[in-house]
Amino acid sequence: MRESQERLQQLIQRPLQIGTRLLNNRLVFAPMSGLGHVAFRELLADYGHYGLLFSEMSSAKAIPQENRLVSPVFRWRDEESHLLVWQILGNSPGDMAKAAKRIEQEGFFGVDINFGCSVARICKRGMGAYLLKKPDQAMDIIKAVRYAVDIPIWVKFRTGWLDAKNRIKLEPADLCDKAVNFACMLEAAGADAITFHPRVAPDRRTRPPKWTHIAKIKQAVNIPVFGNGNVFDESDCYDMFDQTACDGISLGRIALAKPWFFASLNGMFAADDNTYSEAIFRYIHLLEKHYDPQQAIKRFYKYSRYYCASFRFGNTLRAKIRKSKSFDEIKCVLNKFFENSLMLNQRPNENLFV
Numbered sequence: 509m510r511e512s513q514e515r516l517q518q519l520i521q522r523p524l525q526i527g528t529r530l531l532n533n534r535l536v537f538a539p540m541s542g543l544g545h546v547a548f549r550e551l552l553a554d555y556g557h558y559g560l561l562f563s564e565m566s567s568a569k570a571i572p573q574e575n576r577l578v579s580p581v582f583r584w585r586d587e588e589s590h591l592l593v594w595q596i597l598g599n600s601p602g603d604m605a606k607a608a609k610r611i612e613q614e615g616f617f618g619v620d621i622n623f624g625c626s627v628a629r630i631c632k633r634g635m636g637a638y639l640l641k642k643p644d645q646a647m648d649i650i651k652a653v654r655y656a657v658d659i660p661i662w663v664k665f666r667t668g669w670l671d672a673k674n675r676i677k678l679e680p681a682d683l684c685d686k687a688v689n690f691a692c693m694l695e696a697a698g699a700d701a702i703t704f705h706p707r708v709a710p711d712r713r714t715r716p717p718k719w720t721h722i723a724k725i726k727q728a729v730n731i732p733v734f735g736n737g738n739v740f741d742e743s744d745c746y747d748m749f750d751q752t753a754c755d756g757i758s759l760g761r762i763a764l765a766k767p768w769f770f771a772s773l774n775g776m777f778a779a780d781d782n783t784y785s786e787a788i789f790r791y792i793h794l795l796e797k798h799y800d801p802q803q804a805i806k807r808f809y810k811y812s813r814y815y816c817a818s819f820r821f822g823n824t825l826r827a828k829i830r831k832s833k834s835f836d837e838i839k840c841v842l843n844k845f846f847e848n849s850l851m852l853n854q855r856p857n858e859n860l861f862v
C-alpha cells in the first residue's frame with residue numbers, strides 16, 4: 509500500500525466524539541435532496557465503510573405526522589437507522605424541536621439542521637440559508653432543538669450571502685468573519701457538530717469552494733467541523749484534511765457517482781470496469797424495490813447525470829437515458845453502452861456534475 513493511502517486511512521479511521529456518541533469513520537455521505545433516499549442509501553450500504561449517512565432535507569412541519577410506509581422521503585431501513593442523521597428544514601423553533609423529537613424517537617444517530625440551502629423557493633419562505641441573515645432566529649432554533657433532544661445536533665451552513673446589494677460592500681473574507689461568528693454562536697447554543705460548505709449564496713456550485721474558510725471555522729470552535737465541497741478523489745480528500753485540519757469530510761456528488769468511494773478510500777474495495785455496470789443495475793433494482801415505477805424512474809433520471817459524469821461521452825449516455833420511457837428501455841441503453849470497453853474520465857465531467 510502506498511504510504512499516502514495508509515496515512516489517509518489512518519486519518520479517516522480516527523475515532524471522533526460527536527456529542528454523546530462515538531464515530532469510527534470520519535467520512536460521511538452529504539444530504540442530497542431527491543438523491544440520498546432509502547434506495548440510494550441501500551446501494552451505499554452494499555459497499556459500506558462510511559461513518560454516517562445523511563438523509564435528504566425534510567420539512568420539519570411534516571415530520572411529526574409522517575408515515576414511513578407511505579412517505580417518499582421519510583423512509584428508511586431499520587438496519588441503517590443507527591448510522592443515519594436526519595436533516596430538517598424549517599424556520600420555527602417549535603416545529604424544528606418537534607421534528608427533532610420524532611427523529612430521536614426513531615433511533616437515528618442524530619439530527620441535522622439545514623441552514624445552507626440557497627434554493628430560491630426555500631429561502632423565500634425564510635428557511636435554509638436565509639436564516640444566516642437572521643442569526644438570532646437561527647440560534648432560537650438550535651436552543652429549542654437542544655432542549656428537546658439528547659442525540660447529536662449537526663448544523664450545515666455556508667459562508668453567507670453575497671447578493672447584489674452586498675456585492676459592492678462586502679468581500680468573501682468579510683463574509684467568512686461573519687461565518688466564524690455564526691459557528692461560535694452555534695456552539696454556544698448547543699450544536700454538537702458543524703458541516704461547513706465554503707461557498708456564498710446565491711452562487712450555487714459554479715465557483716470553487718474556498719477551503720481556507722473551512723480552516724478558519726475549525727480554528728474558531730471546539731466542536732467537530734466537517735468540511736464539504738469538491739472532494740472528488742483520494743488526493744482531494746487528503747488535501748482537505750491537510751489544508752483545513754477539519755475533523756471529517758462530507759461527500760456529496762462523488763458518492764453518487766461512485767457509491768464504492770468510501771470503501772475504496774478505506775482500502776476495502778478496488779473498482780474495475782464491472783463495478784460500474786454492477787452498481788447501476790443493482791441501483792435500478794433497489795429503486796424498483798423501494799418506489800413505484802413513476803417515483804423510481806423520476807429519481808433515476810435525476811441521478812443519471814452524476815453517474816454519467818464518470819464517462820467520456822457521458823453526455824450522450826445521459827441523453828439516451830433521458831429519452832427512455834421505462835427501466836426496460838434504460839437497461840437496453842446500458843447493456844449497449846457496456847458492450848464497449850469503458851472510457852473513464854480522470855475527474856468527473858464538470859458539466860454534468862452540477
Ligand SMILES: Cc1cc2nc3c(=O)[nH]c(=O)nc-3n(C[C@H](O)[C@H](O)[C@H](O)COP(=O)(O)O)c2cc1C
Pocket residue numbers: 538539540541542543564565595622624625664705736737738739758759760761762862
Ligand atoms: C442535487 C443536490 C441536492 C442537494 N440537496 C441538499 C440537501 O437536501 N441538503 C443539504 O444540506 N445540502 C444539499 N446539497 C448540497 C450537498 O450536500 C453538498 O453540500 C454539495 O453537493 C457540495 O458537496 P460535493 O462537492 O461533495 O458534492 C445538494 C446538492 C445537490 C447537487
